[in-house]
Amino acid sequence: MDGLGPNAANSCPVTPLEFLERTATVYGDCPSLVYNRTAFTWSQTLRRCLRLASALSSLGISPGDVVPLQPPPPVSILRSVSLKSHLFCCLSLLRDSILFDPVSVLAPNVPAMYEMHFGVPMSGAVLNTVNLRLDARTISILLRHSASKLVFVDVLSRPLLDDVLRLFPASAERPRVVTIEDPYEDAPPPQSSALTYEKLLETGDPEFRWVRPRSEWDPMVLNYTSGTTSAPKGVVHCHRGLFFITIDSLIDWSVPRRPTYLWTLPMFHANGWSYPWGIAAAGGVNVCLRRFDAAAIYAAIETHRVTHMCGAPVVLNMLANAPDSARRPLHGPVQVLTAGAPPPAAVLHRTEALGFAVSHGYGLTETAGMAVSCAWKGQWDRLPASERARLKARQGVRCLAMTAADVIDGETGESVKRDGNTMGEIVLRGACVMLGYLKDPEATAKAVRADGWFYTGDVGVMHADEYIEIKDRSKDVIISGGENLSSVEVETILYGHPAVNEAAVVARPDEFWGETPCAFVGLKEEASAAPPTKSEVIAWCRERMPHYMVPKTVVFRAELPKTSTGKIQKYVLREMAKEMGSAVRPGRM
Amino acid sequence: MDGLGPNAANSCPVTPLEFLERTATVYGDCPSLVYNRTAFTWSQTLRRCLRLASALSSLGISPGDVVPLQPPPPVSILRSVSLKSHLFCCLSLLRDSILFDPVSVLAPNVPAMYEMHFGVPMSGAVLNTVNLRLDARTISILLRHSASKLVFVDVLSRPLLDDVLRLFPASAERPRVVTIEDPYEDAPPPQSSALTYEKLLETGDPEFRWVRPRSEWDPMVLNYTSGTTSAPKGVVHCHRGLFFITIDSLIDWSVPRRPTYLWTLPMFHANGWSYPWGIAAAGGVNVCLRRFDAAAIYAAIETHRVTHMCGAPVVLNMLANAPDSARRPLHGPVQVLTAGAPPPAAVLHRTEALGFAVSHGYGLTETAGMAVSCAWKGQWDRLPASERARLKARQGVRCLAMTAADVIDGETGESVKRDGNTMGEIVLRGACVMLGYLKDPEATAKAVRADGWFYTGDVGVMHADEYIEIKDRSKDVIISGGENLSSVEVETILYGHPAVNEAAVVARPDEFWGETPCAFVGLKEEASAAPPTKSEVIAWCRERMPHYMVPKTVVFRAELPKTSTGKIQKYVLREMAKEMGSAVRPGRM
Incomplete structure (x- = not known):
């Protein structure tokens, strides 16, 4: 079997960052992003992201350890095409330390937030998006925990960040702060000497050769959990995991080429379930909204002919219960993907009657997005509405690229009966499961166990048709x-x-x-x-x-x-x- | 960064074999495959494939070295979540030898041929589909080169296989032969004592726990190149490569859920460009045809409401030049994916006028399917037909999951000018590139080089818009x-x-x-x-x-x-x- 193994041409790390250049080639002249009266094309977005990566590199954010594109080190090491060289490559990774230089962002769904999903990791740094609705104390804990050296902050969140930084102990090193301007907001202009996002971009090279990961297992993002049950933990995902979740989310939701995607789901929540990379892969249009209510959503759908959007059931609620004055007729079916909690039947009925096609999935910050989804069966269309709602409220089956999903008995580790009744813990296995929690090997070991499962902490049942349904968080039983x-x-x-x-x-x-x-x-x-x-x-x-x-x-x-x-x-x-x-x-x- | 790396839950090997069980869960009652008056559902197909895997295991085809599902060895080794354990896992792979037990098949697009794409590798064996149009001498060379211990043969190809085996030297070990029956063909019945495909399935366990790969780099298929330019070489692909090409082919062709796929492309040609696994992933219907002409294709499209089909330009030719008596109106657009040679303009015009939507891609046996495709731009729709044909005849840009595709100067290794004129060799890099040629490290080293490129041997140009166009095989210049x-x-x-x-x-x-x-x-x-x-x-x-x-x-x-x-x-x-x-x-x- 000599010579049959990972080799220089097939062992290149996979990363969702690669999607951007391809889309700039194919759809360079097509719109990539719209925000108020601002609009970019895909070739502009690529160049802005490369400028950002380049500028961050120049700031020393990603320490000098920049990897040239060709040949990348693992490839040059893999001179002989065999498992031995794979081993060699692993050894080389052990020898060096892993780069982990987080750049944090406090921003709503504005263009810069989208660009950071490419530009920050393209500099070799790790992207840490911070939940804007957290209080100053929690944010100050997160920023110190992640040891971010640089924070991008939306101009309207600048006062919040000032509070955050005041909470830093005197001895603690403060991150550099870059304010993201917004010409559509009435905010005090940043001091003329202060570094702003657009000024930073100007210093960057739009032809920058971005920093490819040395290994597909290299960390790419850091997301703190929303903390429904406990203190936030820093979930780290690698390029490989994010590549898989992005591809899987496109396939699972049957996203066509060139969708028009409305950003109702905050990108700071588990990277908007991977769709910043997914919409780039599909060459779609990102419609950014800083804030929204039902009227704003209906208006955006009408103006931009939105085809896809995501949101927690609360967004469905908003659409369903909008006053007549806010509502507008849809130009065609709008796909809505919901997760986070099962959509209540009444809300499902109403939104579907309005022309929204609702899909329901399930994922965690630890899986970087949707790992399970309620794959719809054609024969269910013929059932009464209440029955359809009951079926759609179930979390469903593993997505295509997931290896396994099960409900197991916490004591024995065995699968629970497929009876829709016996409760157990939902466990997952697949390429999109996190690397672990930052600086918390104990919590990591508790979540990812030697039996090959990631323990979600969610309690559920397995129905006879092998669809999973959540019954509760373990702590909520x-x-x-x-x-x-x-x-x-x-x-x-x-x-x-x-x-x-x-x-x-x-x-x-x-x-x-x-x-x-x-x-x-x-x-x-x-x-x-x-x-x-x-x-x-x-x-x-x-x-x-x-x-x-x-x-x-x-x-x-x-x-x-x-x-x-x-x-x-x-x-x-x-x-x-x-x-x-x-x-x-x-x-x- | 302790504890952040491959771990027990995220390092499970990816394989396209996993798609089958998921689809049997979601679309268990839906049709999976149609052939004359034979029809199966997805749960039947799963059970037949598991029977096949089980029966092959019992025959000792995959030596006792069966890997239990849970926990798989790499996972149990990866107890600590770190790069060290990844290294450990690699070491364990080095220690053991790689399983490589090929099972060969000589069959047209009949149901058994489809089932073997799952059942054979699910037994741990490597699938080797043999080009039915080769002569006995070449096939006897291939069978001995691959050291196949078992050959499945379509009942009509039995005389060919007898010729093949007569060409084996007296001293050479002969493979076991299993005939695939066909109730729709007028062939002499196999001897009642002889092992046939259906009899073999009966001995298998439909609940068999199939053999998961120990590593995603484990070989899964062996395909001999069609030999346009030289003697056939045995291309080996692993589970990872086939997973990537399958997913990528679904995304690139925008295959929706539940397509109806007509098998005009032989599965023995580069595994039908990965669509045996792809159609399973999408939960579609496989319409199998043993032989076809224009009338048979039009009839199948009408009867089964075919939505998708693949084929070399010769198939397009057949559709375009069919006599009126053979032609039937299409129920709706039929997607046709073509590759192997650029579709001639006249043929494109005629097929598109008939209602076929033609996509054009480019791949090699060495990439397991389409690695580059002529991604269509909306604005091209407005061009005159001759201009559209010229653009569509180009091979295009890398598919989404490919890392890179370029045209380089053979001397300097530099990219050629993006002028649509300067010729160079087309080179590719990505997860779907083969492990190598079986027992031919020299040819492998010539094709996959230390610079990280797979050298296709095809000569092309790079246009200003970064679309690749083949000008020739190197040998054809x-x-x-x-x-x-x-x-x-x-x-x-x-x-x-x-x-x-x-x-x-x-x-x-x-x-x-x-x-x-x-x-x-x-x-x-x-x-x-x-x-x-x-x-x-x-x-x-x-x-x-x-x-x-x-x-x-x-x-x-x-x-x-x-x-x-x-x-x-x-x-x-x-x-x-x-x-x-x-x-x-x-x-x-």
């Missing part, structure tokens, strides 16, 4: 009188109540039952005339679920606390429930 | 009076002659000029009433090309010799031209 009960199931029934706008159920400590379900409920505006009482809500549940699942406590709230991506922050509610103390005295029920 | 001239350019002009059906131009030795162009020409049937003379053909050329390019010799032939995939065998013509001797005496011109 309520154990009442020894029964495990899924807070999501209770919430689904609460969402069915005509007056309920949003609902979250958490455990409330109980001396007798251990825990009891406690429901936090937000009501619809139109229900304000005759709002339901707590006991009416409880009665609604009692008619529709087993007794042990019925919330013992109902709390009405104008709005529930949410993460930046619209997920309800259960840990906040859990704290509130804890502070209420024991709900029911022993013997009361 | 004619050097006349010191001028390099492209035989393809001369052929293109010959194809423009209204009476010419096919044309090939090769070098004829010449004492004075070194070489002169010699044209072999096949005329259209309708030209038989008043065929052009040789001097009329020469005059046609003289009006349209530089003097030195004009063929000095014209030979009319009823049909030109072709490979199984419809490529004209220039080496046969070159031999004929050589035998003619010097064409023109010094001083005659």
Whole structure:
């Protein structure tokens, strides 16, 4: 078998960064990005990204260790085409340290944010997009944890960043700050001496030979988890993982050539589920929006003839519940990909009736995007709407490039019964699983185990047709009188109540039952005339679920606390429930 | 950076074999394959492939070295998530020998042929599909070269295989033979004691845990090159390479979910450009045809509502020149992917006018399928037909998952000028490039060089818009009076002659000029009433090309010799031209 193995021509690292140059060749004159009255073509976008990479290199962000394009070191090492040379290549990687130079960004979906998804890693640095909705204290922790030497900040977030930097200990090294201008916003102009994004680009070379990864396992992005259940952790993904998730997301959603994509999903959330690279791969148009409401979305769809958009169910909600004045007729079907939480049936009905084609998937920051999706079967089209909604709310099957997805028993590690009932932990295996958590080998080892699975921390069931359905986050399972009960199931029934706008159920400590379900409920505006009482809500549940699942406590709230991506922050509610103390005295029920 | 590297959950080998199980989950009840009155669903196809893999394992084809699914060895070794463990994994691969147990198949596009693309590698064996149009002597050389222990043979090819085996030296070990039955063919039934394909499947376990590759670099298929220019060489591809080409071919051709694919391209030609795995990935329908002419293709398109098909330009020719009696109106656009030679303008016009949407790509057995494709730009739609045909005849740009494609100067290794004129060798780099040629490290080293390029042996130019166009195979370049001239350019002009059906131009030795162009020409049937003379053909050329390019010799032939995939065998013509001797005496011109 001599001479048959990785060789100089086939072992070149894969990276989603390669998509940009190809698209600039094929679609160079076509629009790449639109933002207010700003519009770029793909050849302009390529040149701006190369300028950025070049300028960052000049700033010394990616230390002198720049790798020439041709021949790249692993290739020149792989002179003989055999496994031995593969080994040799690995040895060479061990010898050198891994480059890890993060550049952080605090920005909404503006053009610079899109360009950074290429320009920053093209300089050899690691891109760290920061959730803009975090507080200054948390951001200051993240920036110090990542040891970012440079931070790009949107002009409107400059005051936030100033607060962040004030929280740095006196001894801590402060990152260099570059402000991203926005001609469409009424903000104080940056000091004329200050380095701004556009000034920085001017110093860069648009013909820069960008820094290819030495290995496809080289880190490319750092994303802190949104922290629904715990403190943020720094998820690191490599070029290989991001290549796979990007390709897989295009195939899974059947994205055609040249889509028009509306940026309703923040790019700072798991890199917009990989679509910054995906839309470049497809040669599409990125319609950027700094902020949006239902009217802005409908207007953008009409103006730009949007074909695709992503968002948490809260975005679907927005579309479905838009007042008539905000709504506009669609020019054709608009594909909407949703994830983060199962879309409620009522919202699905309404958005689909309006002409949105909703797809539902499931992924985590740790998988860089959609790892599982509810692949739709043609025969389901003939089912009644409620049945279709029930099926579409399931998370689904592994995406094509994933190796495996399963629901396993935490004790035995065996697959749970395919009965749609037996709960277990959802586990995943595939090329898009993270390298690990930054500076946290313990958390990494807990999530990625020697049995070959990434443990998601989500509790689910496997249906007879091998579709996975999430029942809860592990931490959200309520154990009442020894029964495990899924807070999501209770919430689904609460969402069915005509007056309920949003609902979250958490455990409330109980001396007798251990825990009891406690429901936090937000009501619809139109229900304000005759709002339901707590006991009416409880009665609604009692008619529709087993007794042990019925919330013992109902709390009405104008709005529930949410993460930046619209997920309800259960840990906040859990704290509130804890502070209420024991709900029911022993013997009361 | 501790703990950030390949780990147990993300370093699992990728393989296109994984697509089958997913599709059986999602589209289990949907048709997978149709052949005459035989039809299977995807869950049946999965079970048949697993039976095949299981039965092959039982036959000892894949030696006892079966790898359990969970945890696979590289994963259990990768207990610590670091580059060190990646190294460890590589070491373990070095320690063991690579499995390489080829199973050969001689069959047309029948269901068994499709199933073998999964079932054979799922047993851990390497699939070797043999070109059915080769002669017995060549096949006997290939079977001995590959050391196949088992050969599947279509019932109608059994006499050919008997001839092949008679050519084995007495001392040589003969492979086991399994005949593939065909209830639709009038063939002598196999002896009742003989092992047949269906009998073998019956012995297999449809719940077999198939043999996952230990590494994504493990060999999966062995394909002998069609030999347009030299003796066949055994190209070996690994799971990783085939995964990439399959995904890339789906994206590049924008294959939607659930296509209906007509098998006009033989699967024994570079595994049907990866579409056996691709159609499984997309959950489509495979319409199998043992043999076809224009009427059979039009009938199949109508009956099965075919959406996609592949073929060399000769298939396009067939569609375009079909008599009215064979032609049927199309139900909608039919996507046709062509490669192997640029589609002639006249053929493009006619097929597109009939409703076929033609895409053109370029690949080699060594890239397992399409590596470059003529990505179409919207603005080209507005050009006149002749201009569109000229643009579509170009090979194009690298496909998305390829790393690089270029045209370089053979001497300096530098990119040639982007002027559409300067000829150089087309070189490629990407994950789908072969591992190498079986038992031929010298040929491997010549094709895959330390500079990181795979040398295609094709001569081309790079246009200003960075689209590659093939001008010739290196061996087909004619050097006349010191001028390099492209035989393809001369052929293109010959194809423009209204009476010419096919044309090939090769070098004829010449004492004075070194070489002169010699044209072999096949005329259209309708030209038989008043065929052009040789001097009329020469005059046609003289009006349209530089003097030195004009063929000095014209030979009319009823049909030109072709490979199984419809490529004209220039080496046969070159031999004929050589035998003619010097064409023109010094001083005659």
